Amino acid sequence: MLYGRIVGWGKAVPDNILTNFDLEKLVDTSDEWIFTRSGIRERRIAPEGVNTSTLSVEASQAALEKAGLIAADLDLIIVATSSPDHLLPAVSSEIQYQLGANCGAFTLVAGCTGFAYALVTAQQFIATGAYRTILVIGAEVISRNIDWTDRNTCVLFGDGAGAVIVQACEEPTGVLSFELGSDGEGAPHLMIPLGIANPPTREALDKKYQYIHMNGREVFKFATRTLARSAAETIGRSGLSIHDIDLMIPHQANARIIELAARQLGLPMEKVFVNIDKYGNTSAASIPIALTEAIEEGRVKEGDKLVLVGFGAGLTWASAVVQFGLAEKPVATGWLATPTRTVKAAQNKIGVAARTAGMRASLMLVPLYTRVSRKQRKEANSNNQQPK
Numbered sequence: 001m002l003y004g005r006i007v008g009w010g011k012a013v014p015d016n017i018l019t020n021f022d023l024e025k026l027v028d029t030s031d032e033w034i035f036t037r038s039g040i041r042e043r044r045i046a047p048e049g050v051n052t053s054t055l056s057v058e059a060s061q062a063a064l065e066k067a068g069l070i071a072a073d074l075d076l077i078i079v080a081t082s083s084p085d086h087l088l089p090a091v092s093s094e095i096q097y098q099l100g101a102n103c104g105a106f107t108l109v110a111g112c113t114g115f116a117y118a119l120v121t122a123q124q125f126i127a128t129g130a131y132r133t134i135l136v137i138g139a140e141v142i143s144r145n146i147d148w149t150d151r152n153t154c155v156l157f158g159d160g161a162g163a164v165i166v167q168a169c170e171e172p173t174g175v176l177s178f179e180l181g182s183d184g185e186g187a188p189h190l191m192i193p194l195g196i197a198n199p200p201t202r203e204a205l206d207k208k209y210q211y212i213h214m215n216g217r218e219v220f221k222f223a224t225r226t227l228a229r230s231a232a233e234t235i236g237r238s239g240l241s242i243h244d245i246d247l248m249i250p251h252q253a254n255a256r257i258i259e260l261a262a263r264q265l266g267l268p269m270e271k272v273f274v275n276i277d278k279y280g281n282t283s284a285a286s287i288p289i290a291l292t293e294a295i296e297e298g299r300v301k302e303g304d305k306l307v308l309v310g311f312g313a314g315l316t317w318a319s320a321v322v323q324f325g326l327a328e329k330p331v332a333t334g335w336l337a338t339p340t341r342t343v344k345a346a347q348n349k350i351g352v353a354a355r356t357a358g359m360r361a362s363l364m365l366v367p368l369y370t371r372v373s374r375k376q377r378k379e380a381n382s383n384n385q386q387p388k
């Protein structure tokens with residue numbers, strides 16, 4: 001059995017900050033109401049021209065750099081989003097192209113739960129030996145799906161992207177256990193109604209079907225029923241207990257939901273990562289952004305056991321127990337003894353450097369190839385023929 005070790009991580013958020021005080025000028029609300037009900041102080045909003053692909057590429061480049069890899073090393077890209085640049089093609093292909101990767105790519109939609117679904121999916125490709133290096137992205141420019149006159153929703157959401165790179169590893173690491181769930185009966189509680197069932201007619205647009213429609217109370221009840229239960233179930237499946245969990249990284253939808261889940265689990269808040277105050281609910285991006293910040297802030301160490309747990313439109317939920325890095329193993333002592341991990345890390349670095357050099361060399365040929373194929377296409381067009 002192979003495991004997907006997290007070897008790179010990164011995030012991207014737009015520079016533009018929208019505070020609760022800014023929102024007071026847009027709708028009938030207050031900083032006090034928003035903060036006490038949700039824990040949000042501010043969120044980031046992507047300006048025109050910055051799309052889900054833009055943020056995804058930035059987060060992915062950071063993750064690749066952290067892993068010491070280049071895009072050409074990727075075997076697969078999985079993108080979780082509910083706000084793709086276009087309905088077709090999938091934004092995953094746009095991201096693959098912009099990154100300069102040469103691999104399969106697909107988009108997965110599970111609302112705010114998407115990243116957890118995508119990470120678990122990546123682990124399956126790695127466990128079977130199909131792929132070795134997978135980029136997993138959670139990204140949203142959800143602000144474009146928001147009715148900025150609807151105070152029920154516009155105060156909650158924000159834009160951003162997070163990405164991780166998982167790489168095949170023989171030692172138990174990465175996703176150790178998981179639970180994926182869906183209850184479509186709750187679909188009407190959280191939806192963007194526009195689509196094949198509701199095409200963009202004048203009437204549909206007048207009903208604002210292009211925006212998020214949410215029954216906040218029902219989603220809240222669902223989340224408080226589900227989060228702790230799913231996390232506990234998944235921790236049990238990993239053979240661990242709640243005391244073994246170093247950090248919970250929940251979907252950042254509402255600080256009250258997170259605090260309640262922690263209480264139900266018996267997990268102190270020091271072991272729960274919360275950054276909703278800065279970004280609001282970034283949907284599928286919230287867990288990878290939080291994970292990246294937790295690592296960067298030193299809250300996640302080599303060998304730590306994390307529980308990631310999300311919920312969202314569908315209604316869906318997912319949780320995963322994830323081991324970060326490799327567990328410390330006792331090593332032979334003595335002046336000749338070399339810790340296996342050090343050797344493995346060195347081997348990995350040499351392998352990556354060799355592959356990177358090889359890829360760079362072949363990438364240098366790309367402009368030449370592009371010029372030749374462009375020339376062929378031009379000639380074919382002028383002869384009104386299809387290029388070969």
Ligand code: ACO
Nearest residue numbers: 029033037111112151152155216217219220253254312313
């Ligand atoms: N400012 C001021 N008052 C408001 C606002 C606002 N922005 N929004 C609603 N209110 C009012 C309501 O109209 C209501 O007034 P009423 O009692 O006169 O009818 C009152 O505040 C209380 O409303 P509730 O909905 O009961 O407030 P609640 O305490 O439940 O908090 C909230 C609302 C924050 C939306 C909460 O229900 C929640 O977080 N729900 C979960 C939402 C969520 O997580 N969604 C994302 C899922 S992830 C995904 O897939 C995208």
